[in-house]
Amino acid sequence: xxxxxxxxxxxxxxxxxxxxxxxxxxxxxxxxxSVLDSFSPEKEKARAEKQFSALLEDYRTxxxxxxxLEKGKxxxxxxxxxxxxxxxxxxHRAATLARARxxxxxxxxx
Numbered sequence: 001x002x003x004x005x006x007x008x009x010x011x012x013x014x015x016x017x018x019x020x021x022x023x024x025x026x027x028x029x030x031x032x033x034s035v036l037d038s039f040s041p042e043k044e045k046a047r048a049e050k051q052f053s054a055l056l057e058d059y060r061t062x063x064x065x066x067x068x069l070e071k072g073k074x075x076x077x078x079x080x081x082x083x084x085x086x087x088x089x090x091x092h093r094a095a096t097l098a099r100a101r102x103x104x105x106x107x108x109x110x
Contacts, residue, residue: 038044049055 046055
């Protein structure tokens, strides 16, 4: 029983020490920006903006445009407006499945 306690204690300490080391590393060096951030200029613009009110005004104008587009539409159409990439991929998947012809397998009895 004593050896089990020592083993569990060592495993717990290894986990604790690695997480503590990660936290200390993040405190000292900070979070590094991602390489992919250079491909999204909207994020860069938002991070560089000093006034929160300017960001809020940009959000309000886009939100009002979306709400105007959504008026009188069904939920599926609203989803297409809010998430155009997802909607196009769903349409593509549905069209692919509609075009696919699966061979019918008939089992013959011996």
